[in-house]
Amino acid sequence: MTEIIPTKYDRHYLTITYLLITFFTLGWVWQYIWNLDPRLIITYILAVLVGTLGTNVGYHRLFTHKAFRTSKFWYNFLAFFGVYGTVAGPVGWVATHLHHHRHLGTDMDPHTPWTEDSWFVGWLRTFLPYWMNIPQPDVKLLVGVRHLLTNKFIMFLHKWAPIQVYGTGIVIWLLFGFDWFLLAFCFPIGYSLISQFFVNWFHYDIDFVHKNRKWINIVIGGEGNHKEHHERPRDYSNDYPIKYFIDWIKT
Numbered sequence: 001m002t003e004i005i006p007t008k009y010d011r012h013y014l015t016i017t018y019l020l021i022t023f024f025t026l027g028w029v030w031q032y033i034w035n036l037d038p039r040l041i042i043t044y045i046l047a048v049l050v051g052t053l054g055t056n057v058g059y060h061r062l063f064t065h066k067a068f069r070t071s072k073f074w075y076n077f078l079a080f081f082g083v084y085g086t087v088a089g090p091v092g093w094v095a096t097h098l099h100h101h102r103h104l105g106t107d108m109d110p111h112t113p114w115t116e117d118s119w120f121v122g123w124l125r126t127f128l129p130y131w132m133n134i135p136q137p138d139v140k141l142l143v144g145v146r147h148l149l150t151n152k153f154i155m156f157l158h159k160w161a162p163i164q165v166y167g168t169g170i171v172i173w174l175l176f177g178f179d180w181f182l183l184a185f186c187f188p189i190g191y192s193l194i195s196q197f198f199v200n201w202f203h204y205d206i207d208f209v210h211k212n213r214k215w216i217n218i219v220i221g222g223e224g225n226h227k228e229h230h231e232r233p234r235d236y237s238n239d240y241p242i243k244y245f246i247d248w249i250k251t
């Protein structure tokens with residue numbers, strides 16, 4: 001059986017990579033922002049590509065919730081760029097997110113901050129895979145990811161994602177220098193990872209988020225309707241701005 005749940009090795013890989021990218025992002029991004037560096041426009045476009053499109057539209061709405069159908073081109077496009085936004089192939093991310101929806105707020109929920117262990121472990125669980133509570137796969141979960149396991153391109157990404165991610169980072173650094181390594185690699189991926197941390201933190205006070213979802217939607221690319229999202233996971237009709245993109249690419 002294909003390994004669908006992050007193994008201990010994968011959890012180490014994911015956790016170390018999350019920490020590295022977040023370190024480079026939060027350590028260096030401010031000086032570019034204070035100086036209004038025009039190259040941040042490229043960072044922003046790439047952040048939308050890997051975070052808002054690859055991760056939110058691809059991994060979350062399409063691969064996990066099957067909220068719409070699209071062409072093979074857009075399917076593969078979203079999968080390819082989603083690898084950067086999550087630093088991994090879709091299978092583990094989708095399985096983890098399905099668990100989150102099924103076990104919301106219980107100790108089985110991979111992202112719940114409400115854990116019996118300690119408030120600190122709960123806080124870590126919202127953003128670092130090492131502490132996410134991911135139970136063994138069962139039949140229901142396998143059914144949920146079956147469409148990915150039978151897709152050759154998805155399984156290719158699943159296998160080679162770490163090479164794709166680190167390879168891209170190293171090539172950009174060697175060819176274009178440290179500035180572009182930050183601007184075109186770390187910051188866009190950092191945006192996507194930090195947006196995902198925020199969505200998980202929402203569970204601390206989901207009502208507050210729901211009341212303020214308009215500006216949150218803008219900041220994190222359309223994932224602000226989290227309360228509605230848990231009530232109707234396939235409905236994206238109020239999720240701006242990704243709704244416009246999904247309506248454009250859906251078939």
Ligand SMILES: [Zn+2]
Binds near residue numbers: 203226230
């Ligand atoms: Zn949630």
Ligand SMILES: [Zn+2]
Binds near residue numbers: 060065097101229233
């Ligand atoms: Zn969801």
